[in-house]
Amino acid sequence: GDSVTQMEGPVTLSEEAFLTINCTYTATGYPSLFWYVQYPGEGLQLLLKATKADDKGSNKGFEATYRKETTSFHLEKGSVQVSDSAVYFCALNNAGNMLTFGGGTRLMVKP
């Protein structure tokens, strides 16, 4: 079946550092890929998405490119802020209605 693997956290960075959170997936066909973010005490919210190979999703300075050849969708940001501290979930949807989530990666940004 479909699966999503994320790097384990926590990831601890200083403010203005470069961020990469790795995400790889296993799926048949051509899934849509998502990054969701969960701030403390809140539900998940969509950060960005990409629906086909080579698409780049971007939002709030975050980017991720759908790489079918490496089955990856790594999340990047050039300069993180303390307010980016949260848990980030990579997910896929493969021609159905259900999202398959990765385990989540906690990001902690120190001032």
Place this chain on the structure above:
Amino acid sequence: DAGVIQSPRHEVTEMGQEVTLRCKPISGHNSLFWYRQTMMRGLELLIYFNNNVPIDDSGMPEDRFSAKMPNASFSTLKIQPSEPRDSAVYFCASSIKPGGAETQYFGPGTRLLVL
């Protein structure tokens, strides 16, 4: 626009009691999902509905859990009897329609503690 609304936000109960969690999806959304989040197991899909009809309940842990969607604007998740291992954050989410690229919108969650 109001997002997904869940109630209660926090629930503390004793083992053996019945617990009912409630969800109001975003108006016009036809798909509704119930998730459970724990430190040990992460985020798990329990059940989802399309047009008020349960489509996949394979994630429901056991017969103590049941979910209903009597109309397009309301759903409940019931645990009877509750056990300490049911302690978790329960999220409801909705999306506008079935489909691979549709965004799911999550509610703020209900934090359940079973003593």
